[in-house]
Amino acid sequence: MANIRSKLHMERGLASLSRYVSPSLLAAAGVLIITIMALFVPPYIGMADNGDYFRILYSNGLYFNTPDYDSQYFGYFIKKFGIFQYFNENQASLFSSQSLFIKLSIWLNTFVDQQVFDVRVQAALFTVLYIVAVYLLVESLTWKVPVKYGYPIAILAIFLFADTAYTAYFNSFFGESIVFIMMVYVFAAGLLMYRKRYNDYVLMAIMLVSGLLLTTSKQQNAPLGIIIALMGICLIFIRKERKFRVCMASSLAVLLLAGIGTYALIPKEFVNINKYHAMTRGILMGSEDPEETLSKFDIDKQYAILNESIYYELYTTIDVDSPILEDHFYNKYGFGSILKYYVTHPGKAIDMLDLAAKSAFKIRPPAMGNYEKSVGKAFREQTNFFSGYSTLKAAMAPKTFGFVVIWMTLILGLYMPAFIAAVKAKNSRRMLRLPLIVTMILMGLSGIAVSIIGAGDADLSKHEFVFTAAFDIVTFVVVADAIRRRLWSGQELDSP
Amino acid sequence: MAGCKYIKVALILVVTLGIWMGSTSASVLAVDADAVKEKPKHVLLTYDSYGIGTSRQGNMDALQQLLAAFGAQVTIVDIDRYQPGTLQTYDKVIGVHNAYDLPLSNADYIADLEAYKGDYFHIGAMIPPQVKAKLGLQTQMASGGTIRISIDKLQQTFIQAEPLPYVQKATGRTYGELTIGGTAYPFAVSHEKYGYIPYLKQGNLSEIAAAYVLKDWLEVSHKGRTYLLFKEVYPFSDLNLLERLADQLHEAGLPFMVSVRPVFSNTDYPAMKRYLETLKYMQSRNGSILINAPVVASTISVQDDTLQAKMEGFVDVLADYGIAPLGVGAEMYWSYDHLYAEQGMSFSNSAVLYPNEQASYRSRSDTSKAFQSSLFSMSLSFMDQFDRSSKAIPPLPMDSVITFDFFKDQAQLDTAIQNLLDSWITFSDYKYESHEVKTPRNHIVSYKGAIAINGQRVDLGSAIKDISSDYTYKEEQQKSFEKLFNVQNKIFIIIIIITLMVFGGFFIVGYRLYKRKYYK
Incomplete structure (x- = not known):
């Protein structure tokens, strides 16, 4: 009796709470507060430069103004950068959506300081975008769902999405922040369409814009646009009006073109660092006879000496950007020929996938420190502040590709009955959920494939970010659906 | 003394004989290697500017390279950051003055230089008074244009130069010629412990010409x-x-x-x-x-x-x-x-x-x-x-x-x-x-x-050997209980196949029963 009374009491309490704050608002507010504490309250958390900042920074009119910048590579987060006051000769060689955010942040920064750029301005911009994305995602899962399910989902969302392994990227010039935020937007927009929440046209616009920003943020993300466009075909049929269908088809076509366009630019901008690793830490490393493997690419067998070597080594035999390597090594292979090699040598591909799985569950690359030098922490020290989820994931996830396969099978198995039921009921909108989840899984897999083909086993935990993000978003949705009892039943309540 | 000489001659003979017979021991060679070791001369190189953006840019590098080639150990000091008393701890000092229009402003350096008693070599403008006096120097500034430098059997004509100082008159030994507007002047001067070069630029003959005078000033006798x-x-x-x-x-x-x-x-x-x-x-x-x-x-x-x-x-x-x-x-x-x-x-x-x-x-x-x-x-x-x-x-x-x-x-x-x-x-x-x-x-x-x-x-006669490409790049991993696991695998495969067949059988039977029940 007392048990029932306390249950009733709790439900009444939750109901009255929901009048003031919905689960989605709670999740967004929780993520906001924790992110503010992490990024905007000393000691500020950010990411150290691993040498990648140079290109994106200088081409956007910023420069390193810290005197001992070189000695802080990998070790310490630096928050201030100079703004070019004169003509900038480092023009962007390639469009990246990341530049848009940096330019916008610089413009906002000029209201405060015209000469010194504070990366926290960019972090603030990302935080606002992120909060909205988290709100939309949680809303898609908790809208019209009993509050006793909604709030646990919101708390779960805070635990996952406020993790500093993700949010520390906002205080950096790595493209991962955009990738993560936009992935959440794409998925949230899709799920909201499935839930028939908000105006479909607005959601379509959100999906198009976030999909474009995601695809063009990094060259490695070219396949993402293509995947969204192809998997998104089922979105066309959720409404019967011609206007909607034309708009949706056009949006998907734009995403497809963006993907192809970004992919077409890869060969030119497939930077040496990744190209070097793709061979030395990928193909050669997996080969039983590197000399014979090199001959397949028409490369001099002497280059076998580079087997397993790393671009970042301080002392090397040859300058990794030297014309000799350019003429006799890099020029002999590209994305296509590496892909062909793995397709024709599936055994090697599986070995590499297993290797990739070892790093696929680390959100935070272990190489880069999170603190500013002035904080007095050790070189490369990383924060423990609100990183329970990422720590747990890195420690507990089985690090084999077999686990990834089981995870995918399980998720497809869980959603398949609902999908078949929707097909039988000929309800196009209700069919959406499985294709959306498959889209995310395919995006994650493409992240793994691109990182192996693109850079071998080097920097895997950073390159595999798309996988780790997709894994987390999908797993969150699955757990949320399990909490609200919607895995294989009740979809007619979700999507009437 | 004479004994020493005999020992050295004997040593050289032993070494030569050893080499000849192909049985030279490293220890003997090492003795000889040690015998020629000398303590390097330590030179203080002071400068007012690297001359960045002017034609003098790079002449400090050239000078450092020359000094290294003469076996000198060099310490570089920016005159603006000069610490009082430093000059007196060196026997040899070279002062480079690349800023022709800026007199020295570091009073400590000027005072120490006035009191300095060691060897001093000057390059460029703003020659210290005692160097001027000792070398009897009369210098002028030329407006630049085409100049010619010659030293030993080498000469370079049509060198384009910015305004530069040159030696009109000097006492002591002169080196080479610096020809400006058809008139030849000494390229460099040295006398006792002082030396002077008015013009030094990286990449032209002045670099080589400077080596001649520096060699004498550093008292290097070794033949190049x-x-x-x-x-x-x-x-x-x-x-x-x-x-x-x-x-x-x-x-x-x-x-x-x-x-x-x-x-x-x-x-x-x-x-x-x-x-x-x-x-x-x-x-x-x-x-x-x-x-x-x-x-x-x-x-x-x-x-x-x-x-x-x-x-x-x-x-x-x-x-x-x-x-x-x-x-x-x-x-x-x-x-x-x-x-x-x-x-x-x-x-x-x-x-x-x-x-x-x-x-x-x-x-x-x-x-x-x-x-x-x-x-x-x-x-x-x-x-x-x-x-x-x-x-x-x-x-x-x-x-x-x-x-x-x-x-x-x-x-x-x-x-x-x-x-x-x-x-x-x-x-x-x-x-x-x-x-x-x-x-x-x-x-x-x-x-x-x-x-x-x-x-x-080391045997210095060697023919190229063919190197085979056969090599085990990856050690085969040691496997234990390989046979046992193979048998186990086979057993499992058989069990799984049987289970699937039984399951399939049940499925078909179940489907038929279902059909019979509802589609009668």
Whole structure:
């Protein structure tokens, strides 16, 4: 009796709470507060430069103004950068959506300081975008769902999405922040369409814009646009009006073109660092006879000496950007020929996938420190502040590709009955959920494939970010659906 | 005293005999190597400006290279940051004044210089009064234009110069000529412990001309020799072309040096063996092997103290293969960096210092590391820009080396060898001088054409061996209970197949029952 009374009491309490704050608002507010504490309250958390900042920074009119910048590579987060006051000769060689955010942040920064750029301005911009994305995602899962399910989902969302392994990227010039935020937007927009929440046209616009920003943020993300466009075909049929269908088809076509366009630019901008690793830490490393493997690419067998070597080594035999390597090594292979090699040598591909799985569950690359030098922490020290989820994931996830396969099978198995039921009921909108989840899984897999083909086993935990993000978003949705009892039943309540 | 002389003569005889009989012991060679060791002269080099943006830019580098070639240890001090009392701790000071229009403002330096009693050499404008007085100098500023420099048998005409000081009148010994507007003036002056050069620019004859006067001022008596060196040699270079280079130089009677890039991993691979085989062959064709500094990555991580182990490891790889590295080749900034000098160069007492291309310091030092043997590196085109009164290029005051980047193809190689023959330069054999390379495992010495590794004379006659590509790159992992697991696998497969069949059977039966129940 007392048990029932306390249950009733709790439900009444939750109901009255929901009048003031919905689960989605709670999740967004929780993520906001924790992110503010992490990024905007000393000691500020950010990411150290691993040498990648140079290109994106200088081409956007910023420069390193810290005197001992070189000695802080990998070790310490630096928050201030100079703004070019004169003509900038480092023009962007390639469009990246990341530049848009940096330019916008610089413009906002000029209201405060015209000469010194504070990366926290960019972090603030990302935080606002992120909060909205988290709100939309949680809303898609908790809208019209009993509050006793909604709030646990919101708390779960805070635990996952406020993790500093993700949010520390906002205080950096790595493209991962955009990738993560936009992935959440794409998925949230899709799920909201499935839930028939908000105006479909607005959601379509959100999906198009976030999909474009995601695809063009990094060259490695070219396949993402293509995947969204192809998997998104089922979105066309959720409404019967011609206007909607034309708009949706056009949006998907734009995403497809963006993907192809970004992919077409890869060969030119497939930077040496990744190209070097793709061979030395990928193909050669997996080969039983590197000399014979090199001959397949028409490369001099002497280059076998580079087997397993790393671009970042301080002392090397040859300058990794030297014309000799350019003429006799890099020029002999590209994305296509590496892909062909793995397709024709599936055994090697599986070995590499297993290797990739070892790093696929680390959100935070272990190489880069999170603190500013002035904080007095050790070189490369990383924060423990609100990183329970990422720590747990890195420690507990089985690090084999077999686990990834089981995870995918399980998720497809869980959603398949609902999908078949929707097909039988000929309800196009209700069919959406499985294709959306498959889209995310395919995006994650493409992240793994691109990182192996693109850079071998080097920097895997950073390159595999798309996988780790997709894994987390999908797993969150699955757990949320399990909490609200919607895995294989009740979809007619979700999507009437 | 006489006894000493006899002992030395006897020692030399023993050494020569030892070499002749092919049984020279390293310890004997080491004694001789030690015998020629001298404490390096320590020179303080003060400057007011690097002359960046002017024609003087780079002359400090040139001067540092010259001083290194004369075996001097150099400490550089910016006059603006001069600490009182520093001058008095040196016997030799060189002052460079590149800012012609800015008088010195550091009162401490001016006072110390007035009180300074040691040897002093001045370059550029703003000559200290006592130097002016001792050398009887009368100088003027020329407005620039076309000038001509000549020294020994070399001359360079049509040098475009910005406004420059020149010596109108001086007492003491003069060196070369600096011709401005048709009138010849002395290029340099020295008298007793003072010296003066009005004009020094990197890349023209003034660099070589300065060597003549500096040699006397530094009291170096050693006769300058010229060597021939090829750098940018990698394990990935065209090894056949390297062999042909060695053959052609050998046929032309030109001894040479190769500065080879070190390899720090996979040194047991067939590819590495082929590289070593080629180097050994080059050594047998009268080539001397030097170890080039590795490439330093621009994104520098602060924690890496592996340089010494890496360099010594590579020396050992070479030595174990019968190749005797005799020195180290590096850009000059390496000798001005504590870490590079101590960890990356200390295994050798001989070096070739190339002009700086891209300095990437890790622990910058004001004081250079001095080497017992250090060569002034220059390209053949540098020497070719000078007219000479004799067919042959005269021997230079310092030990120098004509440096080539290794060639891309046979055509480039042929052209270079032809140019070398046309230059009439007499090249010396590097291993005829005393050089010593030491690691915890190996001790390599050269003297008078013989090389010994750990006391064993290196056989300099070697033919190329074919290196087989057969190599086990990956050790097969040790497997235990292989048979047991194989049997277990088979059992499991059978069980799974049987289970699936039974399951399938049940499924079909169940489906039929279902159909019978509802579709009657």
